[in-house]
Amino acid sequence: MTTVKTGQVPLAHDSEMARATPRKASMIGVNSRKLWLTVLGWGVAILIFFPIFWMIVTSFKTEAEAIADPSLIFAPTLENYVEVQLRADYFKFAMNSVVVAFGSTLLALLLAIPAAYSMAFLPTKRTKGTLLWMLSTKMLPPVGVLVPIYLLFRDTGLLDTRTGLIIVYTLMNLPIVVWMLYTFFKDLPKDILEAGRMDGASTFQEVWYLLLPLTLPGIASTGLLSVILSWNEAFWSLNLTSSQAAPLTAYIASFSSPEGLFWAKLSAASTMAIAPILVFGWLTQKQMVRGLTFGAVK
Amino acid sequence: MRLRHAIPLAGATALVSAAASAETITVATVNNNDMVIMQGLTDEFEKAHPDITLDWVVLEENVLRQRMTTDIATQGGQFDVMTIGTYEVPIWAERGWLTPLADLPDDYQVNDLLKPVRDGLSYDGTLYALPFYAESSMTYYNKALFEKAGIEMSDQPTWQEVSDWASRIHDPQNEVYGICLRGKPGWGENMAFVSTLVNTYGGRWFDMDWNPQLDSQAWQDAVSFYVDLLNNYGPPGASSNGFNENLALFSRGNCGMWVDATSAAGKLYNPDESQVADQLGFAPAPIAETPKGSHWLWSWALAIPATSDSKDAAETFITWATSQDYIELVGETKGWTSVPPGTRESTYENENYQQAAPFADFVLNAIREADPTDSTQEPAPYVGVQFVGIPEFQAIGTQVGQMIAAALTGDMSVEQALSSAQRSTERTMKRAGYPK
Incomplete structure (x- = not known):
């Protein structure tokens, strides 16, 4: 007859407990780490977003409130939005921004896709060097080439034209676009393209029917990045345009002043300038994250 | 039809x-x-x-x-x-x-x-070119703060008086500062003011052979006075204050005095923009050794x-x-x-x-008395009160302005700042081919 000593049950129970405690402890550890990471994530997000939040808040204050001690309690006003619209035609500037940002992105992709294809799938011993050289052009401060480009634009009649700005932005973003596409294309197994070639696909068909559909998230995120970079570019837009082709960056610049109060008006103009790209970025964020991850986890 | x-x-x-x-x-x-x-x-x-x-x-x-x-x-x-x-x-x-x-x-x-x-x-x-608007510089003061401290503004204040008054008004615990002046570096920012201070201390940017004079006694005295005045009786972070920042401080009643552009008068006098509109006092720009070049044009x-x-x-x-x-x-x-x-x-x-x-009247007199062709005690080869009318001055002025701002923040002494400024100006002028 097997007797169970009263003390044995607690023993068995103890061993279960002994097994459960580390698991529970590790669960608690995981949970607290998760909590900390969440808090950190939110902290960083709030830190990044705070200037934009404060700009939006300031745009609803009066000029006197904007320079007074920071406060979230105030009577909101739309007078700054009315004033900036009265002083400058927002839609003219916004239209220039849209045309130039999307036009330059389209042109950059048209040039970069064949370039990245050839570098990724038909590399030569100079490919790496070429890629590095392309990137090195980004290291030159733009002001260094301002006068030559200004003279070229003057002689070709491209000053203060959207076409001129599209050309400059395309050249400005091309190295980044080529590099990003090159990275995405490199991830694609060569065998897929070879299979297409075996089936008699021409180079164009290979790119159009195989490469582009398979790397679409990468191309989309590259395009989105190029649009954002073009939208926010200020140096060339301020220097190469005056009244006809000036985009939103020039619109914002016209509200800053060394004499007199301007923070609330500048905030209103800036809020209006970033609104379209903010909405665009929000709508396309899934695509963008997918594309960037596509390149990051290779 | x-x-x-x-x-x-x-x-x-x-x-x-x-x-x-x-x-x-x-x-x-x-x-x-x-x-x-x-x-x-x-x-x-x-x-x-x-x-x-x-x-x-x-x-x-x-x-x-x-x-x-x-x-x-x-x-x-x-x-x-x-x-x-x-x-x-x-x-x-x-x-x-x-x-x-x-x-x-x-x-x-x-x-x-x-x-x-x-x-x-x-x-x-x-x-x-046709003038759209013109300005000189003058002293603004807060009448209420002057009255509280028992001070009476003189017809032509001196910098020594200004320093004395600033010490009596200064009350940083209640966010009241004796004086607000430009500290933000730039040829059109702190150097516009500092140049007039140097002028009235008897200094000049260049001698008649275009040799920089930044290591002269007049520059040493003027810049030391400026640095001490702002550090002792100025608002915190004065080295980042330009026209706008000081305008905001003065219009909120935080400054006892402010020496700056006459074009601020309309803004300070406007009750919609300024809380001190009814307390605003005006006086000519202060002087030291000479009235010459004490206010800009x-x-x-x-x-x-x-x-x-x-x-x-x-x-x-x-x-x-x-x-x-x-x-x-x-x-x-x-x-x-x-x-x-x-x-x-x-x-x-x-x-x-x-x-x-x-x-x-103050504005009119200040403009009438400013003479860009004769703004220094000793003769100078250039035209301009608060600037030197040569293309190289934008770069020189901004560089010297950065060094003086560094002296204001205590990153270097006034002697070091002026000695570096002298060397860099000598290099720039030599490269530009002066004397011409």
Whole structure:
């Protein structure tokens, strides 16, 4: 007859407990780490977003409130939005921004896709060097080439034209676009393209029917990045345009002043300038994250 | 029936063709309040001149300066009217970049323009730009704080008095500071003020052979005084305060005194913008060893680049925007404290303006007494009170300004700052080929 000593049950129970405690402890550890990471994530997000939040808040204050001690309690006003619209035609500037940002992105992709294809799938011993050289052009401060480009634009009649700005932005973003596409294309197994070639696909068909559909998230995120970079570019837009082709960056610049109060008006103009790209970025964020991850986890 | 349709159609066609034939001129200007008012009166100009349409490019001062310099130096021809200052006009005129304004219409009354301003915008006796507004510098003080401290402002304050008064007013625990002055580095920011201080301490930027004088005793005394004054009785973070920051501080009642541009008077006197409008006192800029060069002279002016294809239309516009009639128009539509100051004798004779702007006499006297051709105790080879009228000065002024700001923050001593400034200025001048 097997007797169970009263003390044995607690023993068995103890061993279960002994097994459960580390698991529970590790669960608690995981949970607290998760909590900390969440808090950190939110902290960083709030830190990044705070200037934009404060700009939006300031745009609803009066000029006197904007320079007074920071406060979230105030009577909101739309007078700054009315004033900036009265002083400058927002839609003219916004239209220039849209045309130039999307036009330059389209042109950059048209040039970069064949370039990245050839570098990724038909590399030569100079490919790496070429890629590095392309990137090195980004290291030159733009002001260094301002006068030559200004003279070229003057002689070709491209000053203060959207076409001129599209050309400059395309050249400005091309190295980044080529590099990003090159990275995405490199991830694609060569065998897929070879299979297409075996089936008699021409180079164009290979790119159009195989490469582009398979790397679409990468191309989309590259395009989105190029649009954002073009939208926010200020140096060339301020220097190469005056009244006809000036985009939103020039619109914002016209509200800053060394004499007199301007923070609330500048905030209103800036809020209006970033609104379209903010909405665009929000709508396309899934695509963008997918594309960037596509390149990051290779 | 047909005729009834045809008449409006013909009218519309005529209107369209008139609009199409209007000459468009591109005006580049800064985003200061007076210019914003000018932009707001576009319709008035176009109504009076239906054959001319205005296209505006409004930018922040530094951005605009860079933009216009690039355009004019490369003969880009993007602008028909440029807003430039007394620093640029003689330099650009000498290079043939500006259109001379020798044959202005009689009704423009060119002799009504204040002489020092007219001289500052001329080269070789010819006018190259028309003054839109002009300013000098003067002392603003808070009457309530002066009264509380038992101080009476003198007719011509000295810097020693100012320092003494600042020490009596200074109460940082209640956010009241004895004095606010420019500390933000830049040739048009802290160096505009420091240059006038050096002038009145008997110093100069260069001797007659273009040797920099930044290590002279006058510079040492002036800059040491400035650094001590601001560190002892100035607001915290004074090295990042420019015109705007000090305007905000003074208008909120945080400063006992402020020495800066006369163009601030209208803003400080406006109760909508300033909490000290009823406590505002004015006095001439303080002096030390000599009154010479103790207050600056600056004018924002409208010029026509030589590359403009629409010179006649541009001249029509700039004569309108700087005319007596324009000043009357602003006075009547926007209020008399908003009229562009410092350009015409007639403005100061106008009773409406005298009533609305009690600071008018100070401004007029300050401008009249500023002499850019004789602003230093010892002779100097350059024109300009708070700047040196040579192309190299923008770089020199900004570099020296950074060193003086470093002395203000305590990153280096005044001796170190001035010695570095002297060396860097010597290098720049040597590279530029001085003496010429």
